[in-house]
Amino acid sequence: MVRTRIAPSPTGADVHVGSVATALMNYAWAKKNKGQFIIRIEDTDRTRIVEGGEVQMLKTLKKIGLAADESPEVGGPYKPYRQSERLDIYKKHAEELVKKGKAYYCVCSPERLTKMREDQQANKLVPKYDRQCFDNQEEVIKKIKEGSRFVIRLLIPEGQIKFDDVVRGEITIETKNLDDQVLLKSDGFPTYHLGVVVDDYLMKITHVIRGEEWLPSTPKHIILYTAFGWELPVFAHISLLRNPDKSKLSKRKNPVWTSYYLEQGIFPEALLNYLAQMGWSHPEGKDIFSLDEYIKVFDIKDIQKTAPVFDPVKLEWMNGVYIREMKNEKLKTKIFEFLDKKYPEDLIERTIPLIKERIKKLSDYLPLCEFFFKAPEKYEIDLSGKKDFFGIVSAELKNINNWKSDLIGESLINLAKKLEIKNSQFFADIRMVITGKKISPPLNESMEILGKEACLKRLSVIK
């Protein structure tokens, strides 16, 4: 049985695209092995909680199509799936470790800890807790009984920790570089390290697939598993998405919230397809593949170690491919809904064949097609003084009884020839008066859709 999870913290407004990439691998690995994919909310830092963040995250994850088998929303056999509702469990486990001599109470003040670290750094030492409280546990316990605030710290054993990472191979870390990590904070909440280990164990997580930022703290987690006497899960630390300057993908330098891309009209399928290729490639070299196909061919062993740069340009290209491959009917519905159903569906439908190859994301539609819904209010090129020209064009078009694009085109080409005007100039002016823009969908077809009357009216506006 394979069970994977993502453990987002509601400390941001939405899901980070990097988290979606991680979620995708967790999801795919679980599904490939007929296992379960779990979402657990790690809301243990009350000072950083963003209002509405959790709701938004869950909503976005659902939109993106990575449905959880167990989560705060859908529940499950190991509920609750929100850490703030599991405080008793962590406390119990932390105290169990104290009893076993693997952890200890500490009443040091933040001020003392800060000063200690500053001194250590000034002396070029590794900043770590000096175990003052560990050496005086009886006294510390007495203080706690008198009401002192306290934390529980992990007692890091001497020696080295070795473990296998699916992505990175064998990792060795000397424990002398590790600090006696706080497990239970003075507010009664667990730190990430306690919470993640206890929950991953209790929720029977078999594969911990997470960002590489966790690699340095994995030895602490292993010490915890060992202290409890629990079997280790499989670890896979995947590379972080980067900004073009190679730093960790951040909102300062790139849009990172997943809904930003969704709101632009990037399809969830396209986003997932793109993200799938960050640090992994299809065995047959395919660029475009479905989530189902990904699940079939994906293997955590094939994940690459190098950290990829997130390239929105390639994402857009890929979304364009999805648009072009989509059935017209479906694309129409997507656009209709994207525009909040404010524009007539039947008219959108008629424009689809004209724009399908011209848009890369749904938000490209309106700038290109707004002229179908209302006459241009301004023109990108000044048309004043062309009244006579448009009068002639108008007269020509009036003669067309069967208002079809090919007949419109034929008629206009003949007129251009008669007037001895180059096609490019001739059509540019007409395009401008009809659409208001230098760039537009094919003109004749657009005019057919607009209808004879509307076109003649637009021609007559120029003074």
Add this chain to the structure above:
RNA sequence: GGAGCGUUCGUCUAGUGGCCUAGGACAUCACCUUUUCAGGGUGAAUAUCAAGGGUUCGAAUCCCUUACGCUUCACCA
């Protein structure tokens, strides 16, 4: 600063000792298609495989050193 991890075209990547005078995709450029823009087609340019040493008949692939980059060192996750 310590520790850990990484380094193949601008970007995503293929590549696990001979098939690599390094392949594909995006982006770029050119040409064709054309009344704009796309799309499609054809083609081009771009990588001394971070650098230097080894091992080997043979290395992008194995080993070592250096450089650079990233992550991390909280009662944050």
